[in-house]
Amino acid sequence: MAGGLRTPGDVIGRVRADVERNALRARNGIKLVAGVGKPRLGQTPKDLVWSRGHAQLWRYRSDRVTLQPPLLIIFSLVSKSYVLDLQPGNSFVEHLQSAGFDVFLLDWRExxxxxxxERLEDYADGYLPEAVAHTGEAAGADTVNLFGYCYGGVLSLLYAAHHPDAALRSLTVMATPVDFSKWGLWRDLADHELPLDAILDEDGNVPASTIRQGFRLLKPTGEIRQYATLLDNVWNDAYVTAYQAMTGWSNDHVPFPGAAARQTLEMLVRDNGFVCDRVRLGGDLVRLSDIRFPLLTVIAERDHIVPEPVAAPLPELVGSEDNEVLRLDAGHVGLVVGRTAAKITIPRIIDFLKVRSEKVAR
Amino acid sequence: MDGKPLFWRVFDKAEEVVAPRLEDAVRSDPFLAALGLGARARARLRRDVERRSQWLWHLVNLPAGSDVTHLRRQVAELDRELRQVSIALEHALAERRRDEVD
Structure with missing residues (x-):
């Protein structure tokens, strides 16, 4: 008999398994279509420490803090931060807390x-220095370990380069673009004089829907593959839950402040400001070579949003002597979510930070 | 045979052929030019609609959506100035406190 079904018992077992799977397919399919049973995201308890404008500084509650200085995460301006605390057991923040860090998050209200x-100066010279000061004050520390993810990494680099005397113990940037000349579609759009004024919404910001469409264009068949994989795994409860969480996040963008978007497009992307030393903040020339803090650059080798060649030149551009690179076989989000993140990325980041931290008496 | 079901073998093959072409297409000059044109056309259409509705609302002595937008922008500008003043004030106070301690 085909497929190794030798006895009537095998056949019955196979039929039973197929029936069960089909029942699960039907149930999960209805759940997906109706949009019910969505997992709860970002559940780690946290308290608001400080806020100004659309900046919000959060501190994750923990009674397991054994390390100082505190870790301040700077999140991106175009997506939502709950990806760092997706679900219990699959949370970047949870891993950092388990390692003993006092974790703070600088997040942005829509x-x-x-x-x-608001210009990049408002972030690099306003929100970030204030967040660092409030983090240190709340944790009773003189310095802070700064951690920038994606565009949050860009803001962290601008801040660290423009404030070489900042109270930072170390700087970690993950999936952060620096060489914009290799940034594919975005660079092409900048070269084609993208009419930013025509894109801005009535509030004067780049709408979330435009950002979402832009990301979709980076991988035009990505969504079809996602649906095909879902179709194949729709019987699997764990897969469906993870799919709902991740797909929900990847479609959940926020508007990009108009003036900062214009500076990003003109100064960072079109002029390739970081590489060509053409970044100016408040009239000052800002050079990455002025960054002397211990630096960890985390690069995802399968990142289609910030491809490896766009992120890779950073270690050569900074002036840090303590300068490490972590390359991982992961995608943009796979750095913080999923099994690779839990097994490889996060432990390596924790190792880097632990060396630059000290134990505190409990 | 790599052990993958037929569906995935067909899908992978099709994607292998289609994906690079689509990626090239979205980065081509005509596509990028069309994107720019489309954005400009949409913005123009929005302005036209706004102008017409503004004329209509003003005819019955009521504020139009664009008036509200204008007001919101003015409030936003005021909010920004207020924030800058409060930051300057906080810094001045902090400096004074430091001087007092010294």
Whole structure:
């Protein structure tokens, strides 16, 4: 008999398994279509420490803090931060807490007309220095380990380069673009004089829907593959839950403040400001070579949003002597979510930070 | 045979052929030019609709959506200035406290 079904018992077992799978397919299919049973995301308890404008500084509650200085995560301006704390057991924040870190997050409320005029200076010279000061004050520490993810990494680099005397113990940037000349579609759009004024919404920001469409264009068949994989695994409860969490996040963008978007497009992307030393903040020339803090650059080799060649030049551009690179066989989000993150990325990041931290008496 | 079901073998083959072409297409000059044109056309259409609705609302002495947007922007500007003043004030106070301690 085909497929190794030798006895009637095998046949019955196979039929039973197929029937069960089909029942699960039907149930999960209905759940997906109806949009019910969505997993709860970002559940680690946290408290608001400070806020100004659309910046919010959160401190994750923990009674397991054994390391100082605190770790301040700077999140991106175009997506939502719950990806760092997706679900219990699959949470970047949870791993950091388990290692003994006092974890803070600088997050951004959805930008509205009040943020339309905010420039990169408002972030690098305003929100970030204040967040670092408030983090240190709340944790009773003189310095902070700074951690920037994606565009949060860009903001962290601008801050660290423009404030070489900042109270930072170390700087870690993950999936952070620096060489924009190799940034594929985004660079092409900048070269084609993308009409930013025509894209801005009535608040003066780049709408979330435009950002979502832009990301989809980076991998035009990506969504079809996602649906095909879902179809294949729709019987699997764990897969469906993870799919709902991840797909929900990857479609959950936020508006990008208009003035910062214009500077990003013109100064960082079109002029390739980081590589060509053409970044100016408040009239000052800002050079990555002025960064002297211990630096860890985390690069995802299968990242289609910030491809490896875009992120890789950073270690050569900074002035840090303590300068490490971590290359991983992962995608943009796989750095913080999933099994590779739990087994490889996060432990390596923790190792780097532990060396640059000290134990505190409990 | 790599042990994959037929569905996935067909899908992978099709994607192998289609994906690079689509990626090239979205980075081609005509596509990028069309994107720019489309954005400009949409913005123009939005402005036209706004102008017409503004005329209509103003006819019955009511504020139009664009008036509200204008007001919101002015409030936002005020909010920004207020924030800058409060930051300057906080810094001045912190400096004064430091001087007092010294």
């Amino acid at each position: 930008a509205d007309e009040r943020q339309a005029g």
